[in-house]
Amino acid sequence: MRSRLDKSETIFALCSGPLPSAVAIVRVSGPRALTIGREIFRSPSFRGEFERGMYFGSFVGEGETPIDEGLLLVFPDHRSFTGEASLEFQCHGSPAVVSALEKRLIELAARPAQPGEFSYRAYLNEKLSATEIENLRDLFRAQDSIDVANIYRRRDGATTELVQRLRSALTGLLAVLDTAIDFSEEYAEVTQQARGPLDLAIRECSLAIQRYSRLNGSSNSPRVALVGRPNAGKSSLFNAILCRYRAIVHDKPGTTRDVLEEDFMLQGRRWRLVDTAGRHDKATGTEREGIELGDSYLEGAAFWVLVVDGTVGLTEIETDLLQRYRSKPFVIVWNKSDLPGWTYPADLGALPAAPVRLSALHADGMEAFWSAMDALAGVSSPSAHGPLPTHREYAALLEVNSRLLSLRERLDGDELPEYLSEEARLVVNLLEGLVGEVDTEHVLDRVFSEFCIGK
Ligand SMILES: Nc1nc2c(ncn2[C@@H]2O[C@H](COP(=O)(O)OP(=O)(O)OP(=O)(O)O)[C@@H](O)[C@H]2O)c(=O)[nH]1
Ligand SMILES: [Mg+2]
Known part of the structure; x- marks a missing residue:
């Protein structure tokens, strides 16, 4: 396809996001860019010759029909992204405005650009090396700040x-x-x-x-599973972490039957938070199936959070979980700290780690919870930086x-x-x-x- 691309043609494309949007940016590059600018741009102070800079005025179509008012960025020579004369029309992000502007650009003998064609011209005009293009491509795929840092570290x-x-x-x-x-x-x-x-x-x-x-995108974000007995407050904590009411919370035990997953950020990285069905011994049928599904997510999780109802304390269910999954990093949350019946464990030695005091309902104690999560994220993904x-x-x-x-x-x-x-x-x-x-x-x-x- 590249062999058919001709640098003597002037190309254009909408390079901002989907419409409607606050502002739309239409980029033009090629030998006819400045002529096109003169045909479309109107301003009382404009003398007909562009210099490098930004202009405010109106954009017009054939017969001076108004298209919009906006800013025009002019790069009259090779000092541009593509290394050729280029323009950027910044107009209102209205589909009608952008389509009128694009129609006018075609009338003025510009053609729609192919994907990556601006970068290709930048390469042909020695503005970008092949390595810089690779970095650029990856920058658009970066999922979080660690990816961005790793891309820049390539240099x-x-x-x-x-x-x-x-x-x-x-x-x-x-x-x-x-x-x-x-x-x-x-x-x-x-x-x-x-x-x-x-x-x-x-x-x-x-x-x-x-x-x-x-x-x-060929590997999923690492998972963090919320686990515990029915009614412990897993779904409440799930919602508190996401800062929105995503999972149903109810005083009836056994509310969550399926596995729920949502992305969240931790230490600049994207993680997947998993809410699971409450575990108990007597589950049968779909409830049993839900618990087993939760188990398989817990097996695959990078680390997990044991949510304990602090008004009840540890039962066999929690002890069994701690026994089975002790090799995987975890944090224990002593939930419902706002209730009068809540008691913090007196003998911390009996627990593998000091629990975090929390009221998921009132999001009280979240600071301590986040620092525990930060610490686990650090040990669970040592490979992220590099x-x-x-x-x-x-x-x-x-x-x-x-x-x-x-x-x-x-x-x-x-x-x-x-x-x-x-x-x-x-x-x-x-x-x-x-x-x-x-x-x-x-x-x-x-x-x-x-x-x-x-x-
Ligand atoms: N007072 C108080 N109530 C809470 C707290 N966290 C959860 N609850 C209540 O406990 C009940 C159960 O909460 P959920 O978040 O649905 O518990 P769960 O662990 O997801 O329960 P299952 O889905 O049945 O496994 C609800 O009535 C919540 O409002 C808390 O920190 N304080
Ligand atoms: Mg639940």
Whole structure:
């Protein structure tokens, strides 16, 4: 498709969001931009020649029919995003206004832009490098501030550092394997030593892969499950966290039957909050099914919140939950602190962690609750910050990772160190390729397949 794009044509696109909106921005770029500006823009003070800057006035169609009033941003020369003469019409975000303006632009021989075409021109005019385009593409996919920080850290060579670390782990592995070739009788001991650097490389590699998958929506946000007995106040806490009435709250135990999920932010990251059905021993039928469903979510959660009714205290249900899921990080909430019958546990030693005092109903104690959540989020997602590969690097890392995993299997399978060492050298070569030149054609194909119109 790119071969059919002609830089001598002038292109336009609505580059602000869906209409109606407060303001709409229509971008124009190409050799006819300034002529088009003169045809459409009217202002008593405008002398007919544009300089770089912002103008206020009216926009008109054929025969001076009014289109709208607004601002016109003019970039008369190469000092623009695309590196060509460009305009930005800022008008009211009315579908009728924007469609009249677009009609006029077509009459004046501009054509609608293809997705990513402005960025493509920026690349052709050497305003953006292929790497900067990759970063731009990922910036639009960023889900939270950590992704944004990781994208900007690429400029500081975060991936190059990752590759260096992987390479040095593999050099360590090669040294061990080469020793094994020379002293074959000590093979078992040597393979034991080789496992350390290999595991380290696999871990670094998979974390980088996970970061990329997450940015690209192929992995879900980590989950936090609210768990406890019926009526403990899980749904009330669910609503307090989301700051809206999302889950039904009722004084009848067994109100929540299904699993409810909503996204929320914690430490700049998107998480998924899960409300589950209250657990008790005598559940049957759909209630039993609801509890089992909740169990499967709890199994998959990054951490969980045990909601205890502080007017009742710990029962066998909570003790059993704490026993079963103690290896997963959790926070205990001692709910309903506003009620007269509420008592904070006297013997904290009997509990695995000090509970947070809370009234979910009045959202009282939420500050302490959020700090407990922050602490858990910190330990539950240590992988969030770190080198974020580009698409090209990701593809190479997938290959590196799968070879490393098979190398580990072969190491356990007592294969001859000569073969293993050959494979390890191959992985080192793959890593070399990772820090090499960017495949520009590949990057540009992505601009056209994934960028939005107007970018
Ligand atoms: N006074 C007081 N009442 C609360 C508090 N939290 C929840 N409740 C009440 O306790 C009852 C049960 O609350 P829910 O949030 O529905 O409890 P749940 O744990 O989701 O219950 P199930 O869905 O049955 O498992 C409701 O009447 C709530 O208003 C609280 O902090 N203080
Ligand atoms: Mg509920």
